[in-house]
Each structure stands twice: as structure tokens, then as C-alpha cells.
Amino acid sequence: MRRLDIDTGLVDRARRAASLIADSTQPIINAYTTTSIERTVLRLLGLSGVDENDVPLPNIIVEQAQAAGLLGDGIAYWIGSAMLHEGLSLSQVAAGLSSGKLSFHRIPRADHDTVRHVIQHEATRVCSYIKARRLEREGLIAGSNSTAPPYLYVIVATGNIYEDVIQATAAAKCGADIIAVIRSTGQSLLDYVPHGPTTEGFGGTYATQTNFRIMREALDVASKECGRYIRLVNYCSGLCMPEIAAIGALERLDMMLNDAMYGILFRDINMQRTFIDQHFSRMINAYAGVIINTGEDNYLTTADAYEEAHTVLASQFINESLALRSGLRPEQIGLGHAYEMDPDIPDGFLYELAQAEMARIIFPNAPLKYMPPTKHMTGNIFKGHLMDAMFNLAGVISGQTIQLLGVLTEHVHTPHLQDRYLSIENAKYIMNNARHLRQEITYKKDGIMEKRANEVLAKATSMLEQVAEIGLMSAIEKAMFASIKRERTGGRGLDGVITKNKGYYNPFPEIFMHELTSSDFSPVLWANQLEGEGRGGGCK
Amino acid sequence: MDIDKTRVRPYGDTPDDGYMQLSFTLPVPCSDESRRAAEILGEKMGLEDAKVVYSHNIADSFSFFVIYGRCIHSVDMTTIEIPKVNAEFMPFEQINRFIETRIGRKIVVVAACTGTDAHTVGIDAIINMKGYRGEYGLERYPWFTAYNLGSQVRNEDLLAKAIEVDADAILVSQVVTQKNVHIDNLTHLAELVEAEGMRDKVLLIVGGPRISHELAVELGYDAGFGPGTLPSHVGSFIAQALARSARNMREPTRGENLC
Numbered sequence: 001m002r003r004l005d006i007d008t009g010l011v012d013r014a015r016r017a018a019s020l021i022a023d024s025t026q027p028i029i030n031a032y033t034t035t036s037i038e039r040t041v042l043r044l045l046g047l048s049g050v051d052e053n054d055v056p057l058p059n060i061i062v063e064q065a066q067a068a069g070l071l072g073d074g075i076a077y078w079i080g081s082a083m084l085h086e087g088l089s090l091s092q093v094a095a096g097l098s099s100g101k102l103s104f105h106r107i108p109r110a111d112h113d114t115v116r117h118v119i120q121h122e123a124t125r126v127c128s129y130i131k132a133r134r135l136e137r138e139g140l141i142a143g144s145n146s147t148a149p150p151y152l153y154v155i156v157a158t159g160n161i162y163e164d165v166i167q168a169t170a171a172a173k174c175g176a177d178i179i180a181v182i183r184s185t186g187q188s189l190l191d192y193v194p195h196g197p198t199t200e201g202f203g204g205t206y207a208t209q210t211n212f213r214i215m216r217e218a219l220d221v222a223s224k225e226c227g228r229y230i231r232l233v234n235y236c237s238g239l240c241m242p243e244i245a246a247i248g249a250l251e252r253l254d255m256m257l258n259d260a261m262y263g264i265l266f267r268d269i270n271m272q273r274t275f276i277d278q279h280f281s282r283m284i285n286a287y288a289g290v291i292i293n294t295g296e297d298n299y300l301t302t303a304d305a306y307e308e309a310h311t312v313l314a315s316q317f318i319n320e321s322l323a324l325r326s327g328l329r330p331e332q333i334g335l336g337h338a339y340e341m342d343p344d345i346p347d348g349f350l351y352e353l354a355q356a357e358m359a360r361i362i363f364p365n366a367p368l369k370y371m372p373p374t375k376h377m378t379g380n381i382f383k384g385h386l387m388d389a390m391f392n393l394a395g396v397i398s399g400q401t402i403q404l405l406g407v408l409t410e411h412v413h414t415p416h417l418q419d420r421y422l423s424i425e426n427a428k429y430i431m432n433n434a435r436h437l438r439q440e441i442t443y444k445k446d447g448i449m450e451k452r453a454n455e456v457l458a459k460a461t462s463m464l465e466q467v468a469e470i471g472l473m474s475a476i477e478k479a480m481f482a483s484i485k486r487e488r489t490g491g492r493g494l495d496g497v498i499t500k501n502k503g504y505y506n507p508f509p510e511i512f513m514h515e516l517t518s519s520d521f522s523p524v525l526w527a528n529q530l531e532g533e534g535r536g537g538g539c540k
Numbered sequence: 541m542d543i544d545k546t547r548v549r550p551y552g553d554t555p556d557d558g559y560m561q562l563s564f565t566l567p568v569p570c571s572d573e574s575r576r577a578a579e580i581l582g583e584k585m586g587l588e589d590a591k592v593v594y595s596h597n598i599a600d601s602f603s604f605f606v607i608y609g610r611c612i613h614s615v616d617m618t619t620i621e622i623p624k625v626n627a628e629f630m631p632f633e634q635i636n637r638f639i640e641t642r643i644g645r646k647i648v649v650v651a652a653c654t655g656t657d658a659h660t661v662g663i664d665a666i667i668n669m670k671g672y673r674g675e676y677g678l679e680r681y682p683w684f685t686a687y688n689l690g691s692q693v694r695n696e697d698l699l700a701k702a703i704e705v706d707a708d709a710i711l712v713s714q715v716v717t718q719k720n721v722h723i724d725n726l727t728h729l730a731e732l733v734e735a736e737g738m739r740d741k742v743l744l745i746v747g748g749p750r751i752s753h754e755l756a757v758e759l760g761y762d763a764g765f766g767p768g769t770l771p772s773h774v775g776s777f778i779a780q781a782l783a784r785s786a787r788n789m790r791e792p793t794r795g796e797n798l799c
Binding site (some may be wrong): 184268301411412416 | 563578690767
């Protein structure tokens with residue numbers, strides 16, 4: 001059915017430009033590794049735990065290798081060398097290194113092929129486990145019911161994982177499909193992943209492997225009770241992007257917030273570090289069958305949502321292009337956008353709907369992630385509830401996949417139990433009531449909406465072509481994204497960017513990409529929808 | 541309507557009827573007993589005739605209530621005193637003219653979102669060129685030099701920057717906090733400024749959704765700005781406070797180009 005006429009010539013041009021932009025990051029991705037990638041290798045090889053000062057063992061060992069100037073060979077190479085030289089198992093080597101009984105200075109270089117043989121064996125084993133967890137998810141999805149999209153996504157953020165479990169379970173029983181545990185606000189800048197269950201956080205709960213497990217287990221119980229698979233989301237961003245991807249893969253997280261540029265722009269993390277990390281983290285996510293969620297909504301939290309709409313679209317194209325290079329399927333790339341226009345703009349709903357339809361048309365296979373109003377929420381909970389309702393209407397009409405539900409108390413506090421209940425009730429009412437409206441309407445030729453969509457597309461295309469001309473990193477240096485200027489060698493985490501030596505070894509990209517590029521790789525992400533299945537009924 | 545300011549009560553549709561609504565959740569399943577419990581709670585809070593008008597289960601073990609009742613309490617408003625930011629709010633042009641004539645040099649401000657807080661929404665609205673709600677931020681003011689250090693800035697670094705650029709004012713934003721961590725963080729900054737012997741030399745200003753001027757003053761700040769604050773509010777306060785202070789007496793920097 002004809003919806004909005006979008007200039008497909010412009011879409012092609014924008015995609016070509018985005019592809020060139022993604023290419024411009026490839027040389028640094030090829031030439032460097034990072035401390036976080038090397039720690040991820042250790043985590044994937046089975047190393048977790050902390051020392052008596054709560055320092056994670058992967059950090060201890062990678063820091064030792066970095067200090068010894070050996071990290072350019074890849075931590076896997078040196079762990080393998082140590083295993084061969086000492087005749088020890090991987091965990092014995094790790095214990096020896098972290099306790100100081102072994103030292104990188106005393107490990108002789110082993111033959112590369114022999115090391116590869118030893119490490120490959122360990123790596124293959126963990127990859128089989130991750131794949132088994134993916135298949136486990138697919139089994140659970142296949143055995144469950146599903147309503148039609150948009151899927152209802154809510155956040156929990158108490159700071160205490162056990163309290164989060166209570167809130168998340170209640171939300172699932174009210175009808176939420178997807179639960180995100182918001183991270184403690186400082187975590188993106190920690191250069192390590194905290195350990196164990198945590199009960200104190202700021203504006204959220206620390207992402208730790210144990211917390212992931214606790215919540216996944218609780219949601220598995222809730223899934224069974226609700227008869228549908230409840231998805232768990234966390235944040236694969238910040239200085240530990242790939243490590244979080246790894247622990248998420250091991251603990252069967254279903255979605256990850258994972259944006260290629262968010263850390264650079266909004267957290268002042270070094271851009272080289274970020275581009276290198278995002279590439280590997282996305283490979284892990286792809287292999288684990290995770291749906292990534294990109295963070296384009298952030299462009300609109302300070303900038304005007306009407307004026308800067310094209311920056312969202314431009315970023316979506318770039319995120320898509322970079323994600324495809326990591327082996328993610330289009331169906332796994334949950335591009336973000338947001339309903340953030342000033343509610344006082346006349347016809348604002350038309351512009352929002354035009355842009356939501358535009359995103360749907362340009363990225364037909366992406367599980368689009370639609371973000372609710374936040375910037376113009378005031379504490380007037382009654383008006384806020386109405387704004388969320390309009391947002392839900394735009395979501396169901398434009399066929400969004402993931403609807404992050406707005407909460408009437410946005411700007412007041414992190415959601416209380418009843419806030420989430422009210423927001424789910426709001427969404428269920430609207431999405432049930434307007435379920436098939438999408439199939440009944442077409443938009444006026446050359447009307448306000450069609451013009452708006454094409455205007456945003458044209459601006460985004462021209463922006464992408466400008467960026468493509470100078471390369472992504474130069475564009476960020478010139479403050480072309482979000483008006484934020486970042487230097488190539490500025491920001492946090494550059495000291496963790498390491499030149500790869502000629503024999504650099506990381507066993508995982510090869511294993512991942514082998515699977516990801518095979519034609520058989522097609523993760524099952526959603527259950528078959530029961531046609532006609534509405535979202536009626538109240539909170540059970 | 542003639543209102544007795546010494547005993548103000550909520551207004552539903554008749555003076556002094558006291559009608560109020562509230563909503564809350566009890567951690568028990570919804571039942572006749574829990575509905576009565578909600579009404580009793582309302583009565584204990586001073587609501588006469590508290591009536592549950594809506595109740596619903598949330599999950600298996602919680603219940604949500606909306607209740608209406610008539611508040612028996614009243615308030616004597618004639619005894620209330622609220623400290624207010626001491627400034628007459630001026631628009632963009634007037635602020636710049638005020639600084640030009642009364643201070644005669646550019647005002648330097650450094651701003652940051654400090655501690656663990658990563659939400660720059662507030663500070664960006666006040667400082668950045670683009671501003672907020674159709675008003676330019678202080679960066680756009682020809683008579684201000686503004687440094688926005690961004691998010692998750694350490695108090696020590698903020699202060700160091702203030703010293704480096706000889707700032708007239710330090711602006712701190714605190715948006716997302718939990719368990720009152722923003723209070724500790726703000727207190728820490730005030731102590732640092734004091735310890736550096738800077739307290740009389742710089743205006744300390746804080747803003748955020750949970751900040752009031754009263755709280756700010758209590759924490760040792762010169763002003764606090766809550767939700768809805770515009771760049772011109774902050775700009776007016778800084779300009780006028782500076783014009784009143786001794787710091788104004790310092791010589792304009794020579795060769796300063798104001799264009």
C-alpha cells in the first residue's frame with residue numbers, strides 16, 4: 001500500500017555515503033586492539049572473578065601484559081604461550097598471573113601455530129556455549145505466544161538488583177514485553193565491569209554478570225507465567241562495550257543498547273577506542289542473536305527535535321552501515337529515534353508521524369526502537385500521560401517494532417511501580433484500540449507529512465555526503481554531530497588503544513564471522529504473531 | 541473570591557470543601573480489605589470521607605488506588621517566607637547592556653554537570669549557544685564568556701578550570717541523582733571553594749529539577765535555580781550579583797575585544 005512517497009534516489013545516495021563513512025573507520029579497526037577487547041577475550045575464554053581488592057581478573061592480567069608491552073600480540077597469544085610453557089590449563093595460568101606466581105616477563109614466545117591450536121580449542125568451546133544460549137532463546141520464543149508489535153519496552157532502575165526483579169516481574173505481568181535495567185549513571189566511564197550482585201547504584205543498577213543472570217532467571221520465570229518470552233536489555237556502551245557484550249552473550253540477554261557514536265559524543269570517550277570497541281562488541285552481539293538498540297534519541301535531548309531531525313536519520317544510516325560490517329543482520333539492528341518535538345508546535349503530531357513513517361520505510365527490516373517524550377515532560381503528570389498516549393498512537397500507526405514506553409512521572413523520579421502500570425495500560429489501550437489503523441490509511445500526496453519526510457531525508461543525505469567527503473573522524477572533530485566537538489586523540493580511554501603486531505591473535509572474530517557470514521545464520525528474534533491478537537484486558 | 545489567607549484549604553467546587561485526589565500503591569493484592577485499608581490511610585492523612593474511586597491489581601501482589609477526600613487541614617499562608625533569588629529578571633539585550641555599563645568587561649562563567657551525573661540537559665540549556673525554549677544560552681551573550689565542561693566532571697577539575705580562567709561564577713547542574721548523592725556532591729564543591737579561599741571571589745550557583753534557592757543557600761551557594769529556569773534568569777542574577785559585589789571593582793582586562 002502506498003504510504004509516504006519517499007525519494008528512493010535520495011535513500012540510495014544516503015546509504016552509499018554511509019557506507020563510505022563506515023569504510024573510513026576500517027583502517028583503525030584493522031590496525032588496533034584495545035584493553036577492553038583483550039579483557040573480553042579473557043572473559044570469553046572463561047576468566048571472571050576479582051582479586052581481594054575487587055579488581056576484576058581480566059583487568060589485572062591485561063594491565064600486566066600492557067605494562068610488559070606485550071598486548072600488541074593479543075592476550076590470547078600470551079595466555080597460550082604460558083599454557084604451553086608451564087603445561088598448565090587456562091584457569092591455572094590465569095590464577096598464576098593474577099597471584100603473581102607467573103609473570104609475563106618469564107613466559108617465552110611459543111610457536112604461533114601451536115598457540116592457535118591450543119586457544120582455538122578453548123574458543124570454540126565457549127562459542128558453542130553462546131550459540132547454545134542463542135538456540136535456547138529461539139526455543140523459548142518458538143514455544144511462546146506473542147502479540148503484534150510494537151513491543152512494549154519499560155525500564156527498571158532502582159539501583160538494587162533484587163528490587164529490580166520485583167519491579168520487572170510486576171511489569172511483565174502487566175503486559176511489558178521487554179525490560180531494560182538502567183545502568184548506574186557513572187558506569188559508562190568505568191574501565192572495568194563490576195563484579196557480583198549489587199544493591200547500590202545511582203539512577204540505575206550496575207551491569208554485572210551476576211546481575212544479568214539474576215534478572216534473566218527471574219524473567220524466565222515470569223515468561224513461563226505470562227506465556228510469552230520477556231526480553232532483557234542492558235547497556236553495551238561506554239569503556240567496556242565488548243566486555244558487556246560478552247557477559248550478555250553468556251547470560252542470554254536479548255537486547256543491548258549499542259551505539260557506534262554515543263560514547264564519543266555524549267560521554268567524551270575517545271573516538272578511536274569507541275570505533276574499535278563497537279566493531280568487536282557488535283560481532284559478539286550478532287553471534288549471540290542479540291538485537292542492538294542505537295541511541296539516536298540522544299541527539300534530540302538538547303537540540304531541537306524539529307530542526308535537528310535529519311541528524312537522527314543520518315546517524316541511523318551510519319549505525320546501520322557499521323553494524324552490517326560487524327555481521328549483524330538488518331533484523332538485529334534496532335535503530336533508534338524519538339518523539340521529542342515541542343508539544344506547542346502546531347501540527348507537531350504530523351511531523352512526528354511523518355518521521356516515524358519515514359524511518360519505517362527507509363529501514364524496512366530494522367526492529368525500530370521508538371523513544372518517548374522526555375525533554376518536554378514537565379511534572380504535569382496528566383499532560384505527560386496524554387503526550388505518551390500521542391506517542392503510542394504514532395508508534396502503532398507507523399508500525400514501530402520496539403516502543404519504549406513513556407512514563408507520566410518522567411522528570412520527577414525513576415519510575416515507580418504504579419507509573420509503569422499506568423504507562424503499560426496507556427499503551428495497551430491505544431495499541432489495541434488502533435490496532436489496524438495503519439492498514440486503513442494513506443497519506444496525502446505532497447501533503448504536510450510527505451513534504452516533511454522528504455525534507456528531513458534531503459537534509460540527512462546532504463549531511464552524510466559532507467561527512468563522507470572528509471571521513472567520520474574529521475567530521476566529529478568539526479562538531480558535525482550534535483554540535484559536539486571531539487578530538488581524535490581526546491577523550492577517555494585512548495591509553496587503552498594498542499597497535500596490533502604482525503602476529504596479533506584473537507581467536508574470536510574468525511569464529512564469529514564464519515558463522516555470521518554463512519547463509520544459514522538467521523537468528524529467530526520474534527515469535528509468530530497471532531493475527532487478531534490484541535492487547536485487550538487489564539493487568540493480570 | 542474572598543480567601544482567608546490565614547486558613548487556606550483545597551478548592552474542589554466550593555470554597556473550603558477541601559477536596560483532594562491522590563494515587564498510590566499498596567504492596568498487597570487488591571481486595572475489599574485493601575480498599576478499606578486505602579481509605580483508612582487517607583483518613584489518617586487528614587482526608588475526611590476518603591473514598592476509593594478506582595482500584596486495580598498490579599501483578600499479583602500490589603494494588604493501585606485513586607482516592608478522593610476532603611482535607612481537614614488548612615494553612616496559614618501569612619507566616620510563610622521563602623528565600624528568593626535576589627535578581628530582577630531582564631531580557632538578553634538588557635543583560636548585555638547592564639554588564640557593559642555596570643561592569644564594563646565580559647563576565648566569565650564555568651559550568652559543569654558534576655559527580656556521577658551524566659545528564660547535561662540542564663547545563664546545556666543554560667550555557668549552549670542554542671539555549672532553551674527560544675532563548676539563547678550564555679555562550680551567545682556578547683558580554684559573557686562561558687565554558688561548558690560537560691558531564692561527570694570532578695569538583696576538583698571544575699574548580700581548577702574556574703581558577704585557570706579567573707571565573708566570576710561557577711554553575712553546577714545536578715539532574716539525575718539517587719539517595720541524595722547530589723547533596724553530598726554539592727556540599728563537597730562548596731567546601732573545596734572555601735578551602736581554596738575562593739568563596740568571596742566567585743559566585744556559586746546550582747541548578748536542577750530538584751534544586752530550590754532555599755536548598756542552595758542552605759548548602760552555601762549564592763543561588764539555586766529549579767525547573768523552568770531560562771538562561772536569562774541565570775544571566776540576570778550573575779550580572780546583578782556581580783554589580784553588587786566587590787569583584788566588580790577589578791580592572792577590565794586590557795585589550796579585551798568584545799565583538
